[in-house]
Amino acid sequence: MADTLASLADSFKNMGVARAYGPPVNLGGEDIVPVALVSFGFGGGMESDQGASGGGGGGFVVPLGVYRTVNGRAAFRPNTIAMLVLLVPLVSVAGGAMRKAVLAARK
Structure with a gap:
């Protein structure tokens, strides 16, 4: 069990901002820094x-x-497909909340 905890502790040393922001890449004379949403969990x-x-x-x-x-100047250029995928749960929850609000207002 102690080996497992030590292994987990070593893994978490590598987690952080470095996982969300990639190393700068020079492409066509322009510096580009990739950005990602990183999530992890364990139990x-x-x-x-x-x-x-x-x-x-x-x-x-x-x-x-x-x-x-x-x-x-630094400017963010979003990945539109990823942004749309991430917006689906938000729109779904907002739609459900709006439906409940309208049904409650009718009563």
Whole structure:
């Protein structure tokens, strides 16, 4: 178990802003910095009567866009497909809330 915790601690040392922002790339005389949404999680458990234990984890990365230099200033250029995919849950929840508000107002 101690080896597992040490391994997890070593993994988290690599997590942070460096995962969300990639290294700058010079493309056509323009500096471009990739930007992503990074999320991860893990869990574990133990059953004390039988001494069983288990755990797991996972994560995902969504490319949001790039920062690029325009006239010497940084400008964000979004990845429109990723932005639309990320907006689907927001629009769905907003639509459901609006439906409930309209039904409540009718009563």
